[in-house]
Amino acid sequence: PHGTAADIVKALYDRGMKIIDLSADFRLHNPEDYTKWYGWEHKYPDYLSKSVFGVPELHRDKIKNAQLVSCPGCMAVTSMLALYPLIKNDLIDIDHIVVDSKIGSSGAGAGGTSGTQHAMRAGVIRPYKPAKHRHTGEIEQELSEVAGKKIKVAMSPHAVDIVRGILCTNHTFLKKQVDEKDLWKIYRAEFGEEKFIRLIRDKNGMYKFPDPKFVVGSNFCDIGFDLDDDNNRLIALSASDNLMKGAAGSAIQNMNVMSGFDETQGIMY
Numbered sequence: 001p002h003g004t005a006a007d008i009v010k011a012l013y014d015r016g017m018k019i020i021d022l023s024a025d026f027r028l029h030n031p032e033d034y035t036k037w038y039g040w041e042h043k044y045p046d047y048l049s050k051s052v053f054g055v056p057e058l059h060r061d062k063i064k065n066a067q068l069v070s071c072p073g074c075m076a077v078t079s080m081l082a083l084y085p086l087i088k089n090d091l092i093d094i095d096h097i098v099v100d101s102k103i104g105s106s107g108a109g110a111g112g113t114s115g116t117q118h119a120m121r122a123g124v125i126r127p128y129k130p131a132k133h134r135h136t137g138e139i140e141q142e143l144s145e146v147a148g149k150k151i152k153v154a155m156s157p158h159a160v161d162i163v164r165g166i167l168c169t170n171h172t173f174l175k176k177q178v179d180e181k182d183l184w185k186i187y188r189a190e191f192g193e194e195k196f197i198r199l200i201r202d203k204n205g206m207y208k209f210p211d212p213k214f215v216v217g218s219n220f221c222d223i224g225f226d227l228d229d230d231n232n233r234l235i236a237l238s239a240s241d242n243l244m245k246g247a248a249g250s251a252i253q254n255m256n257v258m259s260g261f262d263e264t265q266g267i268m269y
Helices: 005-014 031-038 045-050 056-064 074-088 135-147 180-191 244-259
Strands: 019-021 051-053 068-070 098-103 125-127 154-160 166-173 197-199 221-228 233-240
Touching: 005 019, 005 045, 019 244, 031 135, 045 051, 051 056, 051 135, 056 074, 056 244, 074 098, 074 135, 074 154, 074 166, 074 180, 074 221, 074 233, 074 244, 135 154, 180 197, 180 221, 233 244
Parallel strands: 019 068, 051 068, 098 154, 197 221
Antiparallel strands: 098 166, 125 154, 166 233, 221 233
C-alpha cells in the first residue's frame, strides 16, 4: 500500500544503496501534493527532491546518475508520453487537457474486492474515479515541468472488461494549425530512436490506432493521433500494458539505465 515503502526507501537510501521504487511514495516532488492526492502527510519531504521520476524517455540522463528512481503510475506514464511532445512544441492549449483512460482489472492491484471479481467485472465499462484520480498529480507535475508553468489536467479512468492493458484517449485543443505530416515529424523527432515507443497510425485495416491488445506482455507504449478540424481538436492516443510499461517493465528499464546495461535487456521480446 502507498505509504508503506517510505520507511524502507529512506533506510536503503541512507545506506547508499540504489533504489527503484514501484510505489507512489516518492513520485511527487511537492510534499503538499501527497496531502492533496493521497490524503497523508509525507514523512520524509526532504527526500522527495532526491528522487527522479522514472520515465527514461523523458529523464534518461537523470536516471543514469540517480540513487533513487520512482517508477510512474500506469495511466500517468501512458498519457504523458502521448502529451509530452505536444506541450514541448507549444502546439496545444495547456489549460484544457482531458485524459480519458480505460484500464484492465489487474490495474486494481493484488488485493481482491467484490468489484474486481469476474462476475462483477465482466461486461463492464465502469467509471471508478471520474475526478481527482491520484495519477492526475503525476501527469500535472511532469507536463508542468515541460511547459514551464502549472498545468491542470482533467482525468477520468474507466474499468473495462480486459485483464491487462490501458488505452488513454487524450483530448487536446490546438493553438496553431498543424496537419498530419507536422504531427508525424514532431512525434518522430521526439521518439524516433526510442526502443519502447511505437507510432501507430494506419489508413487502412481494422487497427488504425493504438490498441492494448497488441502491447500486452510487452514494455511498449504505442502512440497515435487524429485531427478533428471542426473543433480544432487533436486527439492523442496511447496504449500500454499496465503490468509492464506501467509497472515491472518500467522498473527493469530504469534498472538497465541506472546500471549502464542495454536498455532493452530482459524486456524486449
